[in-house]
Amino acid sequence: MQVESFLELSSARCPDKTALVCGAQRLTYRELEQQCNRAAHALIALGVTRGDRVAVCLENSVEAVVSIFAILKAGAVFVMVNPTTKAEKLAFILSNADARLLVAHPQKLQGLGGPDAPVHAQTTALVVGRQRAGTDSFVIRAVAWDEQLAQHAHRIEPPAKRCIDIDLAALIYTSGSTGNPKGVMLTHLNMVAAATSITTYLENRPDDIILNVLPLSFDYGLYQVLMALKIAGTIVLEKSFTYPHAVMQRLTDERVTGFPIVPTMSAILLQMDLSQYRLPNLRYLTNTGAALPTDHIVRLRQAFPHVRLYSMFGLTECKRVSYLPPEELDRRPSSVGKAMPNVEVYVVDEQGRRLPPGATGELVVRGSNVMRGYWKQPEETDRMLRPGPVPGERVLYTGDLFRMDEDGFLYWVGRRDDIIKSRGEKVSPKEIEDVLYRLPGVAMAAVIGVSDPVLGQAVKAVISRRDGAALTEQEVLKHCAQHLEDFMVPKFVEFRADMPRTTSGKIDRRQLKQESEAGR
Numbered sequence: 001m002q003v004e005s006f007l008e009l010s011s012a013r014c015p016d017k018t019a020l021v022c023g024a025q026r027l028t029y030r031e032l033e034q035q036c037n038r039a040a041h042a043l044i045a046l047g048v049t050r051g052d053r054v055a056v057c058l059e060n061s062v063e064a065v066v067s068i069f070a071i072l073k074a075g076a077v078f079v080m081v082n083p084t085t086k087a088e089k090l091a092f093i094l095s096n097a098d099a100r101l102l103v104a105h106p107q108k109l110q111g112l113g114g115p116d117a118p119v120h121a122q123t124t125a126l127v128v129g130r131q132r133a134g135t136d137s138f139v140i141r142a143v144a145w146d147e148q149l150a151q152h153a154h155r156i157e158p159p160a161k162r163c164i165d166i167d168l169a170a171l172i173y174t175s176g177s178t179g180n181p182k183g184v185m186l187t188h189l190n191m192v193a194a195a196t197s198i199t200t201y202l203e204n205r206p207d208d209i210i211l212n213v214l215p216l217s218f219d220y221g222l223y224q225v226l227m228a229l230k231i232a233g234t235i236v237l238e239k240s241f242t243y244p245h246a247v248m249q250r251l252t253d254e255r256v257t258g259f260p261i262v263p264t265m266s267a268i269l270l271q272m273d274l275s276q277y278r279l280p281n282l283r284y285l286t287n288t289g290a291a292l293p294t295d296h297i298v299r300l301r302q303a304f305p306h307v308r309l310y311s312m313f314g315l316t317e318c319k320r321v322s323y324l325p326p327e328e329l330d331r332r333p334s335s336v337g338k339a340m341p342n343v344e345v346y347v348v349d350e351q352g353r354r355l356p357p358g359a360t361g362e363l364v365v366r367g368s369n370v371m372r373g374y375w376k377q378p379e380e381t382d383r384m385l386r387p388g389p390v391p392g393e394r395v396l397y398t399g400d401l402f403r404m405d406e407d408g409f410l411y412w413v414g415r416r417d418d419i420i421k422s423r424g425e426k427v428s429p430k431e432i433e434d435v436l437y438r439l440p441g442v443a444m445a446a447v448i449g450v451s452d453p454v455l456g457q458a459v460k461a462v463i464s465r466r467d468g469a470a471l472t473e474q475e476v477l478k479h480c481a482q483h484l485e486d487f488m489v490p491k492f493v494e495f496r497a498d499m500p501r502t503t504s505g506k507i508d509r510r511q512l513k514q515e516s517e518a519g520r
Contacts, residue, residue: 002188003169003226004072006195007033008158010232014206019229021254022062022237029232032066034156039070041155042148046101046124050075050162053097053171056216057081057090057104060237063128063145064216065225067103072169075162076100079171079183082217082503087112092180093173094123096376105129109142165189171375172219174316175502175510183375184316191226193368194319197341199227201323202258202284202310208233209281210258211251213241213265215503219316220288224260241505244268248277255281262287262505266296267444271467274303288312288320293437293445294333301329311336313412317371317384318396321345321363322410334434335409343367347404348397352386357406360413365396401428418509420449422457427488435483436461439476441469444499446507450492450516460492462512464499471495 007029010019015030027035048054054071056078058064071078079097081090083105091112094102102109103126125142163169165188173181210228212235214221228235236254238247244265251259259282261269266287285300285307292311300309309329313336314320322345324337339345344366347355355361366388373381388395401413413419413428420427429447436445444464449457461480465471473493480489494516500508 001165001192002072002161002163003191003195004036004069004158006226006230007036007069010229014232017232018234020062020065020235020237022060022065025062027062032069033158035062035066035149036069036073037156037158038149038152039066040073040159041152043070043074043076043101044159045152046126046143046148048074048076048100051168052076052100053079054101054103055079055081055090055094055097055099057083057085057102057108058128058216059083060212060216060221060239063103065235065237068216068222068225072163073158075159075167077168077171079173080217080222081173082215083108084503089181093183096180097171097183099123101126103128103145106142163188165192168372172217172222172316182377182380185372185375186319187372190319190369190371193342195223195226195230197343197369198223198320198323199231200341201325202227202286204231204233204258206232208257208283209236209254210234210260211236211238211247211254211256212260213238213247214260214262214505215240217503218505219319220260220262220314223319241265241268244272248272248274248279251279251282252277257281257283258286259284260286260288263292263296264444264499264501264505264507266292266300267464270296270299270303271443279304279307282307284308284310284326286310286312288314294434295437297329297333313337313410315398315400317398318343318365318367318369320369321365321398324409328409332405332409335405335411337410338408339410343369345404345410347402355404357404360401360403362416363398363400363402363410365398366393370394370396418448420447420457420459422449422452422455422459422487427459432459432461432480432484432488432490435480436463436476438483439471439479441466441471441475443467443469444507446499446509446512447490448509448513448516450513452491455491458491459488460494460516461490462494462496462499462516464496 011029011033019029019032020027054076056067068078101124106127126145127142128145169188169191170186171183173183210224212224216222225235308326311324313322322337347361349361385394399416403411414430432447433445443466446462448460450460452458476493500511502508
């Protein structure tokens with residue numbers, strides 16, 4: 001099966017059902033399918049062939065969804081780029097991916113193709129929206145989206161299939177530990193396997209209405225669209241979580257049943273008066289991207305006792321790894337669950353030997369959801385994909401440290417690169433953060449290691465207070481000393497009005513470390 005089959009099969013089953021809601025726009029499955037087919041024929045007419053990469057740099061919108069499925073129907077590979085990406089980074093991605101087309105608003109084309117930001121010579125821009133005055137001097141060729149679709153208005157049937165399931169479906173660029181982003185290569189098989197597994201354990205059904213505020217360039221946001229269309233449900237797209245009260249009202253108005261969040265969103269929600277939002281239709285909340293603090297889990301369940309809360313773990317290289325069944329939350333609140341269906345996980349030491357329950361080591365993932373590799377980066381691919389238990393196969397070494405209990409439930413310790421080495425001891429930032437979140441007045445917390453001539457690395461806690469909280473450094477240190485070993489107690493405490501965040505909404509630890517080191 002190919003990913004575009006999600007839309008095609010659902011359209012055949014329920015053509016008049018609402019598939020996509022975005023602002024005031026509401027499209028049925030028939031309308032969405034026909035728009036995608038027209039766009040696919042337009043791409044083919046522009047020269048897109050099987051395996052070509054087509055970049056999409058749009059905010060959450062109807063055009064973004066249509067672009068994704070049109071690219072797949074044309075037999076090409078979609079490359080989602082966050083619309084806030086600056087010209088230099090966008091140009092790098094276009095060049096690295098050898099993109100044949102870029103679908104974007106006209107303002108995103110400024111600065112592309114200069115001497116410091118070379119774009120692949122064959123790249124054409126498919127411009128969405130009206131071109132503003134003074135923006136016609138693009139370095140790359142530009143054609144109008146609306147005009148191209150108009151030329152193929154009568155072509156509402158899908159083009160002939162060009163791909164099989166082992167062909168690439170997407171390149172998802174993810175930040176590396178240093179340097180430029182890496183393109184994660186995902187096949188149709190990878191994405192279908194992941195979507196099938198996730199919709200299985202979430203018990204998704206056709207009457208589900210999923211609201212997504214996460215960018216489609218973030219795989220967590222992207223899969224909300226893919227999964228909703230796979231189950232013949234409805235996806236409600238919001239551009240962001242900038243106005244949380246408006247989003248909460250949207251949840252009520254659209255009778256939403258599923259709402260994916262990340263920890264920074266839960267921190268914002270828990271500072272609001274949630275009693276005014278009963279959300280009787282909401283069936284489940286999901287969290288991934290970073291571990292949800294135990295305190296957040298408790299308070300969200302108190303606010304919405306009728307809602308099932310799924311704590312999950314994943315990474316772009318395999319989409320999703322594990323989920324915690326909601327009925328296990330009381331017994332294992334700090335766990336990110338067990339391997340999701342059709343996936344095997346285990347923990348290994350530095351020599352790749354499997355570790356017994358309770359031991360901490362690197363998590364390894366085995367399954368058809370595991371990426372093919374990194375685009376044009378064979379050495380990085382070989383570092384992450386290594387020989388597995390069956391001759392000829394390769395499994396994913398995640399770089400994440402975990403321990404597993406005797407029942408197979410996973411507990412995240414931290415990224416191998418994030419572990420702080422202080423006084424000769426290895427310190428898990430998450431363990432300290434969990435303690436910080438139990439302190440009244442803490443809205444968000446991040447723990448980092450900063451260079452120290454005596455300790456090697458000193459533990460630093462960066463905290464954002466809840467509205468109206470008058471939390472002091474002394475109170476933080478006293479609380480930590482009561483609950484942590486002495487070498488884990490922060491040496492430094494910094495309060496911030498807000499935290500820097502990545503494009504996917506996670507706390508940007510790298511920026512925190514850079515700013516802390518620069519300020520010393």
